Amino acid sequence: MRINAQGxxxxxxxxxLDLVREFGTPLYVLDEEGFRANCRAFRDAFAxxxxxxxxxxxxxxSCLAACIIVEEEGLGLDVVSGGELYTALRASxxxxxxxxxxxxxxxxxxxxxxxxxxxxxxxDNFYEIELLENVCERLGRTQNxxxxxxxxxxxxxxxxxxxxxxxxxxxxxxxxGDALKAVDTVCRTKNLRLMGLHCHIGSQIFEMDAYAHAxxxxxxxxxxxxxRFGLELEELNMGGGFGIYYHSGDEPRQPxxxxxxxxxxxxxxxxxxxxxxxxxxxxxxxxxxxxxxxTLYTLGSYKEIPGVRKYVAVDGGMTDNPRPAxxxxxxxxxxxxxxxxxxxxxxxxxxxxxxxxxxxxxxxKLSHPQPGDILAVFATGAYNYSMSSNYNRVGRPAMxxxxxxxxxxxxxxxxxxxxxxxxxxxxxxxxxxxxxxxxGKKL
Ligand SMILES: Cc1ncc(COP(=O)(O)O)c(C=O)c1O
Ligand SMILES: N[C@@H](CCCC[NH3+])C(=O)O
Numbered sequence: 150m151r152i153n154a155q156g157x158x159x160x161x162x163x164x165x166l167d168l169v170r171e172f173g174t175p176l177y178v179l180d181e182e183g184f185r186a187n188c189r190a191f192r193d194a195f196a197x198x199x200x201x202x203x204x205x206x207x208x209x210x211s212c213l214a215a216c217i218i219v220e221e222e223g224l225g226l227d228v229v230s231g232g233e234l235y236t237a238l239r240a241s242x243x244x245x246x247x248x249x250x251x252x253x254x255x256x257x258x259x260x261x262x263x264x265x266x267x268x269x270x271x272x273d274n275f276y277e278i279e280l281l282e283n284v285c286e287r288l289g290r291t292q293n294x295x296x297x298x299x300x301x302x303x304x305x306x307x308x309x310x311x312x313x314x315x316x317x318x319x320x321x322x323x324x325x326g327d328a329l330k331a332v333d334t335v336c337r338t339k340n341l342r343l344m345g346l347h348c349h350i351g352s353q354i355f356e357m358d359a360y361a362h363a364x365x366x367x368x369x370x371x372x373x374x375x376x377r378f379g380l381e382l383e384e385l386n387m388g389g390g391f392g393i394y395y396h397s398g399d400e401p402r403q404p405x406x407x408x409x410x411x412x413x414x415x416x417x418x419x420x421x422x423x424x425x426x427x428x429x430x431x432x433x434x435x436x437x438x439x440x441x442x443x444t445l446y447t448l449g450s451y452k453e454i455p456g457v458r459k460y461v462a463v464d465g466g467m468t469d470n471p472r473p474a475x476x477x478x479x480x481x482x483x484x485x486x487x488x489x490x491x492x493x494x495x496x497x498x499x500x501x502x503x504x505x506x507x508x509x510x511x512x513x514k515l516s517h518p519q520p521g522d523i524l525a526v527f528a529t530g531a532y533n534y535s536m537s538s539n540y541n542r543v544g545r546p547a548m549x550x551x552x553x554x555x556x557x558x559x560x561x562x563x564x565x566x567x568x569x570x571x572x573x574x575x576x577x578x579x580x581x582x583x584x585x586x587x588x589g590k591k592l
Contacts, residue, residue, distance in 0.1 A: 156489035161551025175465035181552035183441035188222035194404035198412035206434025214559035216240035285340035349388025357410035368418035442530020466500015
């Protein structure tokens with residue numbers, strides 16, 4: 150990203166105003182080189198320590214093009230629903246590199262996973278052990294699995310995105326003996342092959358100590374499993390959660406620091422317990438897609454309450470980025486058509502939805518924002534498109550992939566017709582008339 154001679158923001162070698170002219174706003178822009186570089190940074194950081202696999206958490210941003218890029222970069226893929234699995238398979242992602250997560254996978258999803266031969270199902274709970282065993286029995290298949298463990302590690306992050314603490318809906322609790330009971334239950338199944346353990350302590354984490362601590366706990370569990378069951382598990386998946394820069398105060402670490410925290414702890418703990426080094430898997434999502442994305446909006450209406458606040462509204466908001474409303478997340482932004490000017494005016498950026506909480510950014514300095522200006526919001530590649538909605542029957546934005554001055558559409562903008570695509574009029578309400586609507590005409 151840079152500011153060009155016209156003072157405009159440029160990403161992937163393209164002036165964002167050209168992108169707006171061609172694709173309209175709101176617009177998700179994904180910088181291909183940034184996305185690929187992030188894949189490689191994690192892959193290389195862990196590869197240095199030996200046998201490892203980095204898998205991209207596709208809940209962050211899932212679409213066919215993203216899956217293809219991830220595959221090309223040699224990563225695996227974490228999917229968490231039939232929809233994400235379907236997307237991956239339609240992108241010809243090798244099934245053996247797919248890890249299927251989720252705390253309540255349905256019967257149909259498990260059938261789909263086993264039939265399509267996903268590499269690992271990450272089993273979350275006792276009900277799922279039974280369900281998956283049953284699916285395998287009926288399909289005449291075996292399935293390699295990991296068990297998701299809740300290690301009881303509290304990471305300092307938002308209440309709604311931490312997952313490692315004891316009081317969590319995810320995984321087998323370590324503290325009450327459920328984790329060992331789960332191993333015992335799996336050992337008694339005919340069709341499930343226990344390959345290893347998984348844990349995930351939360352998201353947007355900056356403390357590498359939390360990962361080191363979780364690693365220690367997981368190796369202790371591996372040792373206990375060896376003692377009790379004579380089973381030396383081959384894989385340890387330490388989850389994702391690596392934090393990124395959104396706004397001042399965020400201090401992201403380097404992928405190498407994460408690799409070091411996990412791998413050096415793993416090395417010393419396995420040695421101390423006379424265990425073989427397991428293959429390590431990590432599944433970052435936000436840190437791969439987040440920094441590679443920006444969203445472009447057009448500014449429209451504004452409202453000034455003297456002495457209180459000035460609101461400037463964008464043509465999107467919580468429908469394309471629900472994170473500020475959901476978690477109070479903060480973002481940085483610039484007026485893309487005056488990116489070279491000092492931000493001189495304090496405003497709050499409102500979304501267009503009928504919700505007072507639909508505020509994209511409270512209190513940000515922008516360069517003299519006017520209707521028609523293009524606002525570029527940074528670090529929106531993760532959990533924006535994937536968490537978008539049609540609230541207020543607002544269509545989802547398009548997404549373009551930019552690289553070396555070229556822009557390719559990778560997700561089409563939702564049309565009005567898309568919005569009613571699944572609506573059905575029961576016979577008794579049918580009107581029989583075809584209504585002509587004036588929509589889409591450009592003035
Ligand atoms: C099991 C699991 N793995 C990986 C991730 C990816 O997390 P992040 O995007 O924070 O790296 C998540 C989301 O928090 C998750 O729940
Ligand atoms: N969706 C969350 C993170 C949750 C990750 C999934 N376990 C976010 O936007 O920060």
